[in-house]
Amino acid sequence: MSPINDSSTATRNKHLVLDGFTRFAAGDIDVLRTLLREDFVEHSPGNPSGRDAFIAYIAEAPVARARLDLKRVIADDDHVVIHHLMTTDDDPRGVAVVDIWRLAGGQIVEHWDVVQPVPEAAHVPHGML
Template identity: 60%
Template sequence: MNETTAAGRNARLVRTIFAEFAAGNLAPLREALHDDFVEHSPGNPSGRDAFLRFIADSEVAKAELDLKRVVADEEHVVVHYRMTPPGQERGLAVVDIWRLADGRIAEHWDVVQPVPQAREVPNGMF
């Protein structure tokens, strides 16, 4: 993706934050979230500080994250990945949708489902 476009810059920002978070570093996420960050996922709190506290203690912070694809436009970045928490063999399929404004993350939505047995998805989950 061309990093001179808004879509390219957005994709690069989210990829970088994803890689840092997957390595256990929350600092880049803190810097990237708007102060008035809005969370749309059930059970997750809105607001930068509340969201960061929540995510630091959540299952995702302890899981192995395997990024499969990134789709971006001028305002949104969508990431599709496998999240494998400790002790779970198949893990979860996750799609995160991030809305960016002024080069920072303003909103988040996600869709999460258990990865089914391979025979249930003959064309593969990822």
């Protein structure tokens, strides 16, 4: 098996998602206009599909005003997985989030996520993140 080089699909997709995550975490919601394909499919309950509907929804959602602390990134061909901590002033312990993004042609075409509230440290002696 040959090593992955910087021109691999996984590496390109990882850089694309990381750049988008960094910009979004800094408050740039408009980055989603170029990152998401117009027919973007959202798999999270209650979140709309379609780029424009999803962006309008996210702009009003708590994540748009939260602090996002990246913990790890995993890339495999057309999928990129981001594990991060999302906190707000009202919820300093926050939630652990795993986002799974599928990309095609340099844009995100699908998204899944798993969100779990972070309990008190005594309940997770080895940490969650």
